[in-house]
Amino acid sequence: LYSEKVMDHFRNPRNLGKMDDADGIGEVGNAKCGDIMKMYIKVKDGIIEDVKFNTFGCGSAIASSSMATEMIKGKSIDDALELSNKAVVEALDGLPTHKIHCSVLAEEAVKAAVKDYYDKN
Amino acid sequence: LYSEKVMDHFRNPRNLGKMDDADGIGEVGNAKCGDIMKMYIKVKDGIIEDVKFNTFGCGSAIASSSMATEMIKGKSIDDALELSNKAVVEALDGLPTHKIHCSVLAEEAVKAAVKDYYDKN
Ligand code: FES
Numbered sequence: 001l002y003s004e005k006v007m008d009h010f011r012n013p014r015n016l017g018k019m020d021d022a023d024g025i026g027e028v029g030n031a032k033c034g035d036i037m038k039m040y041i042k043v044k045d046g047i048i049e050d051v052k053f054n055t056f057g058c059g060s061a062i063a064s065s066s067m068a069t070e071m072i073k074g075k076s077i078d079d080a081l082e083l084s085n086k087a088v089v090e091a092l093d094g095l096p097t098h099k100i101h102c103s104v105l106a107e108e109a110v111k112a113a114v115k116d117y118y119d120k121n
Numbered sequence: 122l123y124s125e126k127v128m129d130h131f132r133n134p135r136n137l138g139k140m141d142d143a144d145g146i147g148e149v150g151n152a153k154c155g156d157i158m159k160m161y162i163k164v165k166d167g168i169i170e171d172v173k174f175n176t177f178g179c180g181s182a183i184a185s186s187s188m189a190t191e192m193i194k195g196k197s198i199d200d201a202l203e204l205s206n207k208a209v210v211e212a213l214d215g216l217p218t219h220k221i222h223c224s225v226l227a228e229e230a231v232k233a234a235v236k237d238y239y240d241k242n
Contacts, residue, residue, distance in 0.1 A: 001157070002177070010177070033154050034219025035179055036122070056123070056131070056180035058156050098155025 002059070003093035009063035014070050016062075019052040024120065026112025032101045035061055039069075039109035043117055046076050053109065060099035064106040067091050077114050083107060123180070124214035126188075131180040136190035140173040145241065147233025151178065153222040158186060160230035164238055167197050174230065181216055181223035188212050189227040198235050204228060 002010075019040035026039045035057035042050035051073050053065040068088050072080040085103040089095050095103060123131075140161035147160045156178035163171035172194050174186040189209050193201040206224040210216050216224060 033179065034217055058154065058179040058182070059177035061179070096155055 001096060002063075003095075005067075005091070005093045006060065006063045006095065009066040009092065010059040013053075013062050013066040015050075015052050015066065015073070016054065017052045018054060019050065022052075022113075024113040024115075024117025026109045026114070026116055028105060028108040028112050030057070030061075030101060030105045033057070035102075035105065037061060037065060037105045037109040039065070039113040041072075041077075041080075041113045041117060043077060046078075048072050048075055048077060048080055051113075053106075055105075057102060057105060058099070060095055060102035061105055063092055064088050064095070064103040065109065068106040068110055072110060077117065080110055081114050083110055122217060123184075126212070126214045127181065127184045127216065130184035130187040130213065134174075134183050134187040136171075136173050136187065136194070137175065137183075138173045139175060140171065143173075143234075145234040145236075145238030147230045147235070147237055149226060149229040149233050151182075151222060151226045154178070156182060156223075156226065158182060158226045158230040160186070160190075160234040162193075162198075162201075162234045162238060164198060167199075169193050169196055169198060169201055172234075174227075176226075178226060179220070179223060181220035182226055184213055185209050185216070185224040185227040186230065189231055193231060198238065201231055202235050204231055 022040035
């Protein structure tokens with residue numbers, strides 16, 4: 001049902017947790033399942049130096065956001081804005097159709113965190 | 122959004138894990154969100170001596186199944202069959218409307234495990 005990469009990121013989520021000195025915080029809710037996701041970014045010279053996430057969502061949401069944080073860490077905020085849920089799903093070697101909306105949650109959380117950073121700067 | 126009991130069972134799930142010598146195993150999928158849950162029971166003289174669960178579901182699913190395992194442990198299998206998702210939600214001091222289906226997953230997993238036990242005995 002789930003790829004090895006999904007199971008790996010579910011069991012050992014990367015960048016899970018809070019960030020006290022975040023430059024941008026995005027919090028999004030999933031209309032489909034009611035889950036919430038929070039994403040924190042630390043930005044220096046336009047580069048995402050650090051990123052953390054937290055969610056009450058399911059295994060696919062955890063895996064998607066874990067992968068998303070790895071994909072934007074060290075990248076520019078403009079690159080982060082271009083991260084699509086499709087790219088996250090591909091990096092995870094796929095997700096069941098029913099769980100694609102969990103990867104959308106991860107994409108939206110990244111965008112919300114970047115937007116919050118822009119609003120503050 | 123979530124009660125203290127939900128957060129407690131989410132952060133410190135009771136009876137989480139596998140069971141190698143289970144007398145009954147129930148595996149159910151949630152039509153609404155596509156999540157899966159597995160429940161294992163160890164039965165002696167009609168009493169559920171031990172119970173474990175595993176899920177790829179969300180925080181509400183983890184909290185619901187954790188609470189459900191506590192509610193059936195030490196009880197008769199007939200009592201376990203009568204456990205309703207409503208009772209689980211009440212024991213958790215409530216769940217958001219969007220997440221009631223997660224507690225249904227826990228109820229169905231218990232029933233499936235008991236059914237598997239009956240089928241084998
Ligand atoms: S959203 Fe799937 S079990 Fe909660």
